[in-house]
Amino acid sequence: MKVSGNTQIFGIIGCPIEHSKSPVMHNAAFEALGLPAVYVPFSVRPEDLGKATLALRALNISGVNVTVPHKGAVIEFLDELDPIAKQIGAVNTIVLRNRKLYGYNTDGPGFMLSLRKDAHFEPLGKKAVVLGAGGAAAAVAMTLAGAGLRRLVIANRDKRRAEVLSKRVQKFFDREALAVGLDEVRALYWLIRESDLLVNATSVGLNPKDRLNLNPNSFHPKLLVFDVVSQETALVKAARKKGLKAIDGVGMLVSQGARSFEIFTGKRAPFRVMKTAVEQAIKYHR
Missing domain, CATH: 3.40.50.10860 (Leucine Dehydrogenase, chain A, domain 1)
Incomplete structure (x- = not known):
């Protein structure tokens, strides 16, 4: 060069x-x-x-x-x-x-292209849980809502930020959007069980030692797991270990x-x- x-x-x-x-x-x-x-x-x-x-x-x-x-x-x-x-x-x-x-x-369009091309997943009429409430999570959440998602759950460590993002989604789209804290373990368990898609849009996973505090029993056979981190994270490994389709962020x-x-x-x-x-x-x- x-x-x-x-x-x-x-x-x-x-x-x-x-x-x-x-x-x-x-x-x-x-x-x-x-x-x-x-x-x-x-x-x-x-x-x-x-x-x-x-x-x-x-x-x-x-x-x-x-x-x-x-x-x-x-x-x-x-x-x-x-x-x-x-x-x-x-x-x-x-x-x-x-x-x-x-x-x-370009995060939103990039996410949707990978979701459809790599995971063969169409959001229309589906339910999803998005972990995080920062810039990447906002791009994922707004793009899913725009693609016709039926219900969106925003789960974040600071629940107030999740509430802000869920209200932003509802401002632009007529969608069911819920906010939950990551520490609300039981509620999050059932919300994941009821969903078709789980997206980690946090930076947890950049460090291989990082772990999300999720109950792996909430991972049902038809759940698609998508991690925006561009490497095989602990979440992706756990999902694949249970036989689920799991996509990293590459x-x-x-x-x-x-x-x-x-x-x-x-x-x-x-x-x-x-x-x-x-x-x-x-x-x-x-």
Whole structure:
């Protein structure tokens, strides 16, 4: 990869950032298309988010992806939002155009593409439990509601945040949306038992030692488990051990990354190249 005065700079901001496979994925795509661009990780603490976001303009950085924990908080520093990002209330892609910062959300479309393509799951008329209430959870919840989900349960450690997200869903869609705390073990048990889909949209699982406090007996044979973390988490392992179909977040990562790449460059993303790069990176770090 040659870097010169004409090289476009892209990246990803988050905290922590060491786990991200986005640099590997996007740099492989740039190289495959012969684009004069580089993609780098930026570790940005929450207290520095405003300064870091505004610095994108000063440094003429062409675009960045946004990950935990900044997807919601970054919005106040942007000039404009696309309709999907505005509805979800979270941004995972920022582009600098004509000195303005534009925010997009590709998590929702990326999740839905993976859900349908990798899991062969159609949400229309189904019931789902989504774990988490942050940016990724908002993208998953709003996208499922928009696809015709019949009932949505938001379960979060802080129940108040789950209530805020469930009300946001109901603001835009005529759907049954319930909020529950992760510590409401018995209620969560029955809500999962009654559902067709369980999605972990928290960061639990980035560390292999992390565990979600779920009763595995709530995993019935027809339940699909989807984890947005792009590796085989304890949740995915537990579901597969019980014979359930369980999908990790690799497909979602690549799908949202491909859409971000197209927003960044205006060119069609080399999907297979990007997916291979992510799979090799995961294999290497096992």
